[in-house]
Amino acid sequence: MDEATLTSSLLYLDGVAVSFDGYKALRGLSLTLAPGEMRAIIGPNGAGKTTMMDVITGKTRPDEGVVFFGGNQDLTQLDEAAIAELGIGRKFQKPTVFESHTVEDNILLALKAPRSARATLFGKPAPDTAERIDRILATTKLTDHRARMAADLSHGQKQWLEIGMLLAQDPKLLLVDEPVAGMTDAETMQTAELLREIARDHSVVVVEHDMDFVRELGVKVTVLHEGAVLAEGPLDQVSAEPQVIEVYLGR
Amino acid sequence: MLTRRLLSLLDLRAAIAVAVLLSAAVLVPILLLATPQNFPLHMPPYVVALLGKYLCYAILAVALDLVWGYCGILSLGHGAFFALGGYAMGMYLMRQIGTRGVYANPILPDFMVFLNWKALPVTWWGFDWFPYAMLMVLLAPGVLAFAFGYLAFRSRVTGVYLSIITQAMTYALLLAFFRNDMGFGGNNGLTDFKDILGFNVQSDETRAALFSVSALALIVAILIGRYLVTSKFGKVLIAIRDAESRTRFxxxxxxxxxLAVFTLSAMMAGVAGALYVPQVGIINPSEFSPAQSIEAVIWVAVGGRGTLVGAALGAVLVNFAKTWFTGALPEYWLFALGLLFILVTLFLPKGILGLIDHMKRRTAPASIDGDVQNGATAAR
Amino acid sequence: MRSVFARVFLTLSLVLMLAPARAADVDLKSALSGFLADSFPSTQKAIEAVVQSGSSQAPAIIEALQDERLYFARDAQLVAYKTKGGELREAATGGPVATTPQDLKQVRLNNRLRGIVNAAVGALTLMSSNPERRREAANAVFKSRDASTLPTLDSAIAKETDPATRTALEQARASVILAKSDSSDAQKIDAIGVLRARGDQDALAMLSAVAAGPETLEKSAAQAAAAAIETRLALWRNLQNVWYGLSLGSVLLLAAIGLAITFGVMGIINMAHGEMVMLGAYTTFVVQEYCRTSAPGLFNYSLFIAIPLAFLVTGAVGVVIERSIIRFLYGRPLETLLATFGVSLLLQQAVRTIFGANNREVGAPSFMSGAFHLGGLEITYGRMWIIVFALVVFAALQLLLRFTSFGLRMRAVTQNRRMASSMGIDTNRIDALAFGLGSGIAGMAGVALSQIDNVSPNLGQSYIIDSFMVVVFGGVGNLWGTFLGAALLGVANKFLEPFAGAVLGKIALLVFIILFIQKRPRGLFALKGRAVEA
Structure with a gap:
C-alpha cells in the first residue's frame, strides 16, 4: 500500500477482486481519486464498472483488496447506510426515485439530516430545510414540478431528480452510473453541464458509455477491461492507445 | 401545540372514522343498556359482542396495514401476535376464575388440575395482577416480533421469503400451543372466564364497556398510525416499500x-387480541393457524392498503359478510372468501377507498388536480 | 405337564426316525380307534398314538383336532375331520366320506388335552415337509423355549437340508439350551454364540437376562454378545431412521418438486399448490371408485391409470389458473400469493361440496402392500415404491428441462423473458405450460400421497408449508437443491422425532429453517451474482 497516495486521496482502491460463482467480475482493480477530482470511467460491457460501484457503496464485499475513503475509512467494513453517511452518494443506471412520493419529498428524504428512526419520528426538521430544498429544485430545474408525484415525471426529469437527491445528500463523492442513458441530445448536454457544475465543489465518478458525453465532460478517463484498469489519462490520449482500440473495436 | 399536531393527523377520512367510532362508543352502550327490549333499535348483547369483535379485527387490520401498506412487509403471521396478546389476556382471566372452576383449585386453572400439575408454571406467574398481564399483552408479541424481525431484517430477508417464514413462524406456534405440556390449555385453549377487573364478563354492562374500550382503542390505533405515516418516519417507510436499496444508499x-414498525405493529395486534378474548369468551390455538393471518391480509386489501382507515373498514365489512354467510349460506362462505381474494387482487388493487378515489376523479373531472392531491395524501 | 410333553416327544422322535412307513398305516388305524371312546384319557392316548404312527395323515388329523374339526361316529367306527372348506374326510386315508353318519360327534378336548395337542402340532410341524412351516415351528420354539422339544429339535437339525431352516432350528435349540438349568457351560457358551449371530431384539433379551444373572462362566460371554448385538441393533435403528427419513423426504420431494418449478424457476408463488396435490389424490379416489364399480379387474392397476390422469387433470387446472389469474399478476409476487390463496380456498370448498368433508378411502393395490426385511431393516413396499416414484419423477423432470425443446425454451424464458420473446418464443404459452407442468407434478404427488395419508379436502394444507420450506431451504431456482433439501429435512425430521416427539421435532425444524434463511437467505445452493439481484 502506497502510504502517501492513500492519505492524500479521497478514494483509494487497491487490488480489489470480486468473483461470482467463479466468474471474476473484478481482478485486481486499483484506482485513486484525488479530492475534488471528476473522473469518467469507460469500458465495454462486463468490464466491472457496476461491480466497482457496488464495492465502493458497500453492496458487494470484495474477496480481496483494500478500499479506503478519505485516507482512513475502510469501506469494506461498513454497510450501505454507513457509507452513505460518510458522504458517498450513488446514482443508479436505471433511475430509481421514490415513485409514490412528491418531488419535494424525494429531496426531503435525501437531504442531509439525522437518519435514525428516532430522529425521523420525533425530531424537528432543521430550520433551513425548506430553503435547501428550494435551492436544489432550482439547480435541477424541477421547481415547477415540486408537488408532482415522482412517478409522473419524464425519464429525463427522473434522472435529474435523482441527481438532485444526490446533491441533497451533500456527499463528498458522487458515483454516477450512466446518467444520460435514454436521454435526448439536448438533455445530455444539459446533464453534462449540471455535472460539471456539481464537480466544482464535489468529487465525482461518472460511468458512461456515451463518448460524446465523456468528451463534453472533458475530464481524466479511466478505461476498465475485464475487471482491471486498462488505461488512464485524457480521453484523446487514451483513445489513441492500441490496446484500448483493440478492446473497443477489435472484437 | 399538541392539539394542532393531533388535528393535523386527521385528514377527512380519519376524521370521519374517529367521529363514527366515538359515536358508536357512546351510542352502542346506550342502545344495549338504556333501551327496552322491544325498542326497535335495541341492541341485544350478542350483537354488541359481535361488533366488538369486528373492532378488534379492525385494530389488527390497522396494525397489518402499517407494515404491509406502508412498508411493503407482507406478514402472514400477524395472527400470531394477535393470539399472543389474546393468550396474555386469557391467562389473566383464567387466574380470575379462582375457586369457581370445576376443580375449585384457588391457584391452578382447571386444565392444569386435570393434567395433574402440582404448581403453577413460571410462565403463569404474576398473571393474576392486571397491570402485569397488560404489560405482557404488549411484551409477548413485541419481543417475538423484535427477535424475529431483528434476525429477518438484518439478513435482508424480503418479499415472498419473508411472507413464507412469517407463515412458518405462526405455524410453529400453532403446533406448539396445541401441546398440553406448553401449559396454555392445549387443544381447548383458555375459556370459561368469569370476571374481568371484578366485573362479570358476561354481563351487559361489561360487554358495553368492552365495546367502548375497543372503539377507543381503534381510534388510538388509527391516530398512532396517522402520526407515524405523516411523519418523516412514514415517508421513509414508503421509500423503503418503493425502492429499498435506494433508501439504503x-x-x-x-x-x-x-424492525421499529414491525414491533410496534405486533404490539398493536397484541392489544387487539387482548380485547378480543373477553368479548368472544375463548382463545385457542386455532387463532395461530396460517389461514387466519392470511384472512387478515384480505381485510386490508379489501379496504385499501396504505390507508389505515380503509384497513379498518375492510376488516369490519369482510367479517360482517362472514357472519352473514356462515348464518345464511355456510357452504358458500369459503367460495365467497376465495373469490374475494382473487377479485380484489385482480380488479381492486387499491381496495374500496382506492375505488372511491377513482370514481370521484371520474365524476368531477374539473377538479382533477385537487382530488389527486387529496387521494395522494390519504394514501400516505 | 412337562413330563407328559417329554414323553410324547421322546417317543415321537424315536418313532419318527425309526418307524417304517408301512407299519404306520396299521398303527394309525388302531391309534384312531382311541377317539371313539369319547373319554379324555382315551383321547390322550389316541393323540400320542397318532403322533407316534408317523403317518402322513398325522399332521392333518392333529391340526383338525387343534381347530376342533375332528369328528367320530361310534356306530360306523369312523373317525373323520372336516377340511377348512367344510368337507368331511376320512382320517385314516384322507379320502372323502361318502355318507355322513347320523351320530357324528365332535371329539371333545379339555385344557390339558389342548396343551398336549398344541405341543404335538409344534413337534409335527418341526418335521413338516414344508420348509416354511418348519421355520415357523422353529421360531415358535425359539420363543417358548420349551425344553421338551430338545430331542425333536436335535433330530430335525440332523435331517435338515435347507440352510435357512437349519439356522432357525439351531437358534431355537440355543434358546432352549440357554433356558435349561442343567445345560453344561460349554453348551451354553455355544448357544450364546448362536444367539449372538442371530443378533435381534429377542436374542438380545435372552442374552441380557443371562448377563444380568449370577456370576457364571457364560455371564461374561453373554455380556459381550449382548453389547455386540446392541451396537448392531443401534446401527440398524439408525439405518431404519434414515429409511423412514428418506421415505418422508420422497414425499416432501414429490410435494415440493412442482413448487420448485412454479416458485423456484418461474418465481410464481402458488399458494394453491397444496390443493393441486389434493386434486391428484381425489383423482386417484375417483379412478378407484370407477374400478370398484365397473372394472374390478383393473383395481390393481388403478394407480397406473391415476398417475397420468392426475397429471392431466391438475395440469389442466394449473393452466386455467395461470391463464385466468396469474398472468395478470406477473411481477407482483405478493398479489399472486393472495390471489392463489383465494384459489386454494375455492378448490378446497369445491372438493368439500362434491366429495364431502370426510376422509375418503383410497385402497392400496397388492404390489403396494406388505413389507420385506433387508438385514435389520423393515421395508414396506408402499414406501419403497413412493421413493422410486419420486426419483423417477425427479429424473424425468431433469431430462425434460435439459433435453427437450420445451425445457430449453422454458429455461430461456426464465433467464431472460424479453430476449426469449424476441427470439420468437411464445412466452405466454411457455408460462402456461410450465405452470401446468408444475401443477401436474403436484397432481402426481397427490396420487402417491393418497397411499399414505388421509384423502380429505385439507390434504394440501398439511403439505404446503413443508413444501415451501423444502424449496426455500434447498435454494430457489435449483432443482438439485430441492432434491437435497427434501432428503435432508426428511431425515432430520425422523432423527429428531425420537428425542423430541413428532410435534416438537417439527417445530424445531421450522425454527431451524427460519434461522437458516436468516443466514443464507437464498438457500443451501444459492445462485450468486448480479442476475439474482435483479
Missing amino acids: IGYRVENYK
Whole structure:
C-alpha cells in the first residue's frame, strides 16, 4: 500500500477482486481519486464498472483488496447506510426515485439530516430545510414540478431528480452510473453541464458509455477491461492507445 | 401545540372514522343498556359482542396495514401476535376464575388440575395482577416480533421469503400451543372466564364497556398510525416499500425502520387480541393457524392498503359478510372468501377507498388536480 | 405337564426316525380307534398314538383336532375331520366320506388335552415337509423355549437340508439350551454364540437376562454378545431412521418438486399448490371408485391409470389458473400469493361440496402392500415404491428441462423473458405450460400421497408449508437443491422425532429453517451474482 497516495486521496482502491460463482467480475482493480477530482470511467460491457460501484457503496464485499475513503475509512467494513453517511452518494443506471412520493419529498428524504428512526419520528426538521430544498429544485430545474408525484415525471426529469437527491445528500463523492442513458441530445448536454457544475465543489465518478458525453465532460478517463484498469489519462490520449482500440473495436 | 399536531393527523377520512367510532362508543352502550327490549333499535348483547369483535379485527387490520401498506412487509403471521396478546389476556382471566372452576383449585386453572400439575408454571406467574398481564399483552408479541424481525431484517430477508417464514413462524406456534405440556390449555385453549377487573364478563354492562374500550382503542390505533405515516418516519417507510436499496444508499438503516414498525405493529395486534378474548369468551390455538393471518391480509386489501382507515373498514365489512354467510349460506362462505381474494387482487388493487378515489376523479373531472392531491395524501 | 410333553416327544422322535412307513398305516388305524371312546384319557392316548404312527395323515388329523374339526361316529367306527372348506374326510386315508353318519360327534378336548395337542402340532410341524412351516415351528420354539422339544429339535437339525431352516432350528435349540438349568457351560457358551449371530431384539433379551444373572462362566460371554448385538441393533435403528427419513423426504420431494418449478424457476408463488396435490389424490379416489364399480379387474392397476390422469387433470387446472389469474399478476409476487390463496380456498370448498368433508378411502393395490426385511431393516413396499416414484419423477423432470425443446425454451424464458420473446418464443404459452407442468407434478404427488395419508379436502394444507420450506431451504431456482433439501429435512425430521416427539421435532425444524434463511437467505445452493439481484 502506497502510504502517501492513500492519505492524500479521497478514494483509494487497491487490488480489489470480486468473483461470482467463479466468474471474476473484478481482478485486481486499483484506482485513486484525488479530492475534488471528476473522473469518467469507460469500458465495454462486463468490464466491472457496476461491480466497482457496488464495492465502493458497500453492496458487494470484495474477496480481496483494500478500499479506503478519505485516507482512513475502510469501506469494506461498513454497510450501505454507513457509507452513505460518510458522504458517498450513488446514482443508479436505471433511475430509481421514490415513485409514490412528491418531488419535494424525494429531496426531503435525501437531504442531509439525522437518519435514525428516532430522529425521523420525533425530531424537528432543521430550520433551513425548506430553503435547501428550494435551492436544489432550482439547480435541477424541477421547481415547477415540486408537488408532482415522482412517478409522473419524464425519464429525463427522473434522472435529474435523482441527481438532485444526490446533491441533497451533500456527499463528498458522487458515483454516477450512466446518467444520460435514454436521454435526448439536448438533455445530455444539459446533464453534462449540471455535472460539471456539481464537480466544482464535489468529487465525482461518472460511468458512461456515451463518448460524446465523456468528451463534453472533458475530464481524466479511466478505461476498465475485464475487471482491471486498462488505461488512464485524457480521453484523446487514451483513445489513441492500441490496446484500448483493440478492446473497443477489435472484437 | 399538541392539539394542532393531533388535528393535523386527521385528514377527512380519519376524521370521519374517529367521529363514527366515538359515536358508536357512546351510542352502542346506550342502545344495549338504556333501551327496552322491544325498542326497535335495541341492541341485544350478542350483537354488541359481535361488533366488538369486528373492532378488534379492525385494530389488527390497522396494525397489518402499517407494515404491509406502508412498508411493503407482507406478514402472514400477524395472527400470531394477535393470539399472543389474546393468550396474555386469557391467562389473566383464567387466574380470575379462582375457586369457581370445576376443580375449585384457588391457584391452578382447571386444565392444569386435570393434567395433574402440582404448581403453577413460571410462565403463569404474576398473571393474576392486571397491570402485569397488560404489560405482557404488549411484551409477548413485541419481543417475538423484535427477535424475529431483528434476525429477518438484518439478513435482508424480503418479499415472498419473508411472507413464507412469517407463515412458518405462526405455524410453529400453532403446533406448539396445541401441546398440553406448553401449559396454555392445549387443544381447548383458555375459556370459561368469569370476571374481568371484578366485573362479570358476561354481563351487559361489561360487554358495553368492552365495546367502548375497543372503539377507543381503534381510534388510538388509527391516530398512532396517522402520526407515524405523516411523519418523516412514514415517508421513509414508503421509500423503503418503493425502492429499498435506494433508501439504503441515501443512508437510512432500512432494517431499523422495518424492525421499529414491525414491533410496534405486533404490539398493536397484541392489544387487539387482548380485547378480543373477553368479548368472544375463548382463545385457542386455532387463532395461530396460517389461514387466519392470511384472512387478515384480505381485510386490508379489501379496504385499501396504505390507508389505515380503509384497513379498518375492510376488516369490519369482510367479517360482517362472514357472519352473514356462515348464518345464511355456510357452504358458500369459503367460495365467497376465495373469490374475494382473487377479485380484489385482480380488479381492486387499491381496495374500496382506492375505488372511491377513482370514481370521484371520474365524476368531477374539473377538479382533477385537487382530488389527486387529496387521494395522494390519504394514501400516505 | 412337562413330563407328559417329554414323553410324547421322546417317543415321537424315536418313532419318527425309526418307524417304517408301512407299519404306520396299521398303527394309525388302531391309534384312531382311541377317539371313539369319547373319554379324555382315551383321547390322550389316541393323540400320542397318532403322533407316534408317523403317518402322513398325522399332521392333518392333529391340526383338525387343534381347530376342533375332528369328528367320530361310534356306530360306523369312523373317525373323520372336516377340511377348512367344510368337507368331511376320512382320517385314516384322507379320502372323502361318502355318507355322513347320523351320530357324528365332535371329539371333545379339555385344557390339558389342548396343551398336549398344541405341543404335538409344534413337534409335527418341526418335521413338516414344508420348509416354511418348519421355520415357523422353529421360531415358535425359539420363543417358548420349551425344553421338551430338545430331542425333536436335535433330530430335525440332523435331517435338515435347507440352510435357512437349519439356522432357525439351531437358534431355537440355543434358546432352549440357554433356558435349561442343567445345560453344561460349554453348551451354553455355544448357544450364546448362536444367539449372538442371530443378533435381534429377542436374542438380545435372552442374552441380557443371562448377563444380568449370577456370576457364571457364560455371564461374561453373554455380556459381550449382548453389547455386540446392541451396537448392531443401534446401527440398524439408525439405518431404519434414515429409511423412514428418506421415505418422508420422497414425499416432501414429490410435494415440493412442482413448487420448485412454479416458485423456484418461474418465481410464481402458488399458494394453491397444496390443493393441486389434493386434486391428484381425489383423482386417484375417483379412478378407484370407477374400478370398484365397473372394472374390478383393473383395481390393481388403478394407480397406473391415476398417475397420468392426475397429471392431466391438475395440469389442466394449473393452466386455467395461470391463464385466468396469474398472468395478470406477473411481477407482483405478493398479489399472486393472495390471489392463489383465494384459489386454494375455492378448490378446497369445491372438493368439500362434491366429495364431502370426510376422509375418503383410497385402497392400496397388492404390489403396494406388505413389507420385506433387508438385514435389520423393515421395508414396506408402499414406501419403497413412493421413493422410486419420486426419483423417477425427479429424473424425468431433469431430462425434460435439459433435453427437450420445451425445457430449453422454458429455461430461456426464465433467464431472460424479453430476449426469449424476441427470439420468437411464445412466452405466454411457455408460462402456461410450465405452470401446468408444475401443477401436474403436484397432481402426481397427490396420487402417491393418497397411499399414505388421509384423502380429505385439507390434504394440501398439511403439505404446503413443508413444501415451501423444502424449496426455500434447498435454494430457489435449483432443482438439485430441492432434491437435497427434501432428503435432508426428511431425515432430520425422523432423527429428531425420537428425542423430541413428532410435534416438537417439527417445530424445531421450522425454527431451524427460519434461522437458516436468516443466514443464507437464498438457500443451501444459492445462485450468486448480479442476475439474482435483479
